[in-house]
Amino acid sequence: MRSSRWYLFAWLVVMLLATNGQAADDGNLVISAHLLQRLQDEGRTRVLVRLRENAEPVTASAAARRSPGSKSSVKHDWRERRQRLERQLERKAPGRLRSFRHLPLVALDLDAKSLRALRDSNDQLAVFEDRRHRPALASSGAVIGSDISHLNGYTGEGSFVAVLDTGVAVDHELFAGKIIEEACFSTTSSLQGATTMCPNGAESQFGPGAAAPCTDAGCDHGTHVAGIAVGDGRLVGEPSGVAPDADLIAIQVFSDSRDGPVAYTSDIIAAMEHVLDLQELYGYRVAAVNLSLAGDPVATARECDVYLGAVSPEKSAVDLLRNAGIATVAAAGNDGEANAFASPGCVSTAIGVGATSDSDAVASYSNRASWLSLFAPGSAVRSSTYAPATYGNYSGTSMATPQVAGAIAVLRSAAESAVLDGAGDVSRLLAAITATGVPVDDTSNGRTLPRLQLDDALQHVERGELPVMEILDNDRDGVATSGGFDLFSTVGSYRGRFLAGRIPLGGNAFRFPLPESVAGPMTVQAWWPPALGGRVSYALFTGTALHGGVIDQGEGGDAWQSLGTFDFAAGGPAYIEFRDDLGERLVVDAVRVKTADMTAITTAVLPAAESGQAYQFQLMAVGGTDPVSWSVSAGALPPGLSLSGGGLLSGVPDVAGSFAFSVTVTDALGIADTVDFVLVVAPPPNTPPVVAVISPADGSVVDEGVALTLSATASDAEDGDLGAQISWSSDRDGALGSGATRTISNLSVGTHRLTASVSDSAGATAAHAVSLTVVSVPVGGGGGDVDVGNAIDFSTVTLL
The missing domain is CATH 2.60.120.260 (Galactose-binding domain-like)
Structure with a gap:
């Protein structure tokens, strides 16, 4: 048996290799030597066949002539070719076959008989391996600014995100209240030991329960990914996903295999077509399809876009959705490659996402290359795992990818609400995200790529225009x-x-x-x-x-x-x-x-000035084309200040107060930005008052009851003469009245500390104190004390 199979394949190899050096659009079927070798070694293999399109073969050169957003006017008859192929295979090589609604592809198990049938037909262009993909395994919201976006009312309302993964536990609390569509596409292939994981046991299933997570280890992957994209934790005290008000399309695309869960390209493409059908059937505004799965890394986009001269199935599916305004956001993979990343993320029209840490270092496990679209945080991201309320922290480009998918949903929802031109254009949404991303330096290859910063990307919506790239x-x-x-x-x-x-x-x-x-x-x-x-x-x-x-x-x-x-x-x-x-x-x-980066003034607040003191402050702006010029476009600067053409505000303000004015910066192309400012000019620092007691002199002694004149001077640099505001007091007798001059005669006997104090209009105070002793005076006629300190000499007394 093996000998006859070897001879059959030897004949087929000769026949096929005789044509493989020719272009794919010259009428020959193209198949790689790698696939032929696998057929010889294993007897069968899983493939995708691209059907020839009658008027315009889908080749690399033809695809290059079409922009991703264009719609070909050529009517193709590939559906008729598919029907002929199905009939031919049914006669010559009966077996399982999957066809697609929107794309000229057929998936089947290829063996010697079916290969001969393909070779005898002129309806096929190329044969691709139906490659298998694997999953690409609470602080990220704060890092990318989605928490700020939520506070500003940008939550993705009205948008859908499709998660093609290991299934989603849709009864998890993070998905409560959402519109949820479920489906499953999962291949059974005995030759590769793969078994469907659709709950009904078939290779496809639709409706509630269809996207139930598989039961193998790691099958909570899809639930975790969906939570990052659209989970709503606001009512349960858990971190929300990037687009908490977006709805969910959950599709299980993995099959059980000897090596764990794998997703066939044919199942992924069938799921992508189903997403498009949902949009066309129900009017869902699907913003993004999330593919947190990856094949082997490749070093050129050409390897992802074109295979043996024909457009790859992955590229066809990505472009199909992109033409309908749906972004395909795919993980770069976790092989740690610095100059390669994995399919389908490596497709030139997909949005490939690598992973960073929260400190904006490239994650060591993340693949990346020159054409990677952007990074997002992917390390230790907290999200949903098992229903109804289990959570976990996972790492990988799988965790970075749904942050970008959710961001596109938020940005598209905001742009549509603002009725912006290009709101449904994937290229313009991506341009807004990459133009405002935080630069991340990759020390392994010297490149710098943007990291998602959603709140900054939304500034394009607030300015009323999405950029072009x-x-x-x-x-x-x-x-x-x-x-x-x-x-x-x-x-x-x-x-x-x-x-x-x-x-x-x-x-x-x-x-x-x-x-x-x-x-x-x-x-x-x-x-x-x-x-x-x-x-x-x-x-x-x-x-x-x-x-x-x-x-x-x-x-x-x-x-x-x-x-x-x-x-x-x-x-x-x-x-x-x-x-x-x-x-x-x-x-x-x-x-x-x-x-062009719009000229934007980045200075938000001016530091206060002080009257009579030199002031200098440089206004700052970013973007635009040099040279730029600055001017006062409304209001007036404080007297004594001027604004130079270079944006330097300087001078000596001589009037205190609050001054409102507008400043405009204009670049060489006439693009301008204007910001309103208020500059507060404070009065100079207050000088405290000065007070001096003139009378009585410090240390004076007066008799009890003698009229005593209190006299002082007080002045202030700002308020002038403050004599009338002088307050007098004694530490023995209390308040003594006010005024620059005051006469009193009722001080008690003893030593007093007399204080003259004053306050100015700014509340500053001054005081001056002197010491004064008041002595008692003896009174004649008995009683009282007798002074015996000196003897009386009566010899000197003359009696009259």
């Missing part, structure tokens, strides 16, 4: 306008591949036409691999003006390098062209054009 890559965009180029791969190029101009140098040029979405002030950036090029020129046409410049591709590289900010005409035939007319090597990789 277009990335043009040599793999799918642009054309050589002269000379010739060769294709190379290196980890330092964007998406892994670049073009190099051929020798002789000097006549090579490559142009990227810019899409119509490029309009208004836009920043243009270029990416090239490091140390492989030289000094080259570029010409940039904005639709109305031609700009030029020189860049040194021997410097920098492996990062986005700014060429400047330009004002593009709406609908103009804009382009950027690179040339080696300086005689040095030209490398062509990628161009990014994005809405």
Whole structure:
């Protein structure tokens, strides 16, 4: 038996390999040597077959001519081809077969008979392995700003997030009150030891209970992921997900296997089609599909997008949803690769997510590469696990991914509520998120990528405009306008591949036409691999003006390098062209054009000034195109102050008070931002009053009952003469009245401490005290004391 199988496969290999060197769209069936080897070793394998489309084969070159948001006007008859294939396989190789509603794909177990049937038909374009994916295993809300977003009323209301995972415990308290749709797509494949985990035992199931979590170890993964995306913990004292008011589509896509739960590509794609059906059938506004699962990491986006010359099934499914306004958010994987990440996240039109710690360090386990979309916190994230109220802390890119999916739901909901242009455009939502992300430096490869910061992304909604970002890559965009180029791969190029101009140098040029979405002030950036090029020129046409410049591709590289900010005409035939007319090597990789960072004043509050004292404060702004100029656009500065064109507020204010005025900063393209300020000018520090007692002198002695004049002076730098406010007091007799001069005669006998005190209008006080002794006076006629201190000499007394 094995011998006959070997001879059969040897014949098929010869027949198939004879055509595999040709293009996929020339009428030949394309299958990889890897799959043929597996067929020889195992006898059968699980595959996805792409059907040929009648008028326009779906090849890499055809896909490159279509933008992700465009809808082809070509009517395809692949459904008829699918029906023919089903009939043919039923006759020649009966077995299980899964077809798809929206995509020209068929999934089946491939053996020698079915391979022969495919080879005899002209309805198929390429055969792909039905690859298996695995799960990509309370403080993150504060890190990404979702807690602030919730306080500001941005909670994702009206949006749906679809979680394709190991199932979701929908009766967990975090999902109470949500609209929840459930489904299951789970393959049974005896040849690979895989068994469906749909609760009904079939390979698909719909309705309540269909997405019940599988029972293997790790099957709480999907519940944890869903909680991060849309869980609502506000009423139960637990952390909420990023979009607590968003609703949930829960789809179980894993099968049980000898190696644990695995998700087949065909099940994932079937689930993605089901999400689209729900949107079309019920009008659900599905913001994102979350795929916290990953296959093997790959080093170029081309490997994810194209296989043997045909568009990969994963890319087709991602684009299908993106054309309908649904983002596919997928985990980068947990292999720790610095220059590769996993499918389906590596698809160029998916949103691939890597993981960071709460301190914004790249997680050691996270995959990443040049075209990774962004990072989100993925370490020790607390979320739901088992119903009804169990929680746990898990780590992985699986935990980072639903934060981005939830963020897209929040951002889309807010943009739709504000009726913003582009609210349903995945590219513009992603542009808002990446433009405001916190830069994270990856020390392993020297790159810097953004980390999700949702509250900052929502500022675009508050400003009333979503940004535009277009990335043009040599793999799918642009054309050589002269000379010739060769294709190379290196980890330092964007998406892994670049073009190099051929020798002789000097006549090579490559142009990227810019899409119509490029309009208004836009920043243009270029990416090239490091140390492989030289000094080259570029010409940039904005639709109305031609700009030029020189860049040194021997410097920098492996990062986005700014060429400047330009004002593009709406609908103009804009382009950027690179040339080696300086005689040095030209490398062509990628161009990014994005809405210019709007000029924004970052100074929020002015420090107080003091009358009579020098004042200096530099106003600050970010974004815009240099040079910028500052001006007072409303109100008036405090007298004595001025604002320079560079934003320096300085001078010596000479009037105290509160002054309201507006300041405007304007960049070189005329983009302006205005902020209202209030500057408080405080009066100078108060000088305390001065008081001095003139009379009586310190240490004076007076007889009891003698009229005594109290006299003092008091003055204040701000209030002037305060004599009338002087208060007099004695430590023996208490208050003695007020005034600069006062006469008293009723002081008690004894030693007094007389104090003159005064207060100014600011409440400052001063006092001056003197000592005074009051003595008693003897009274004649008996009684009283007799002074015996001196003898009387009667000899000197004359009697009259």
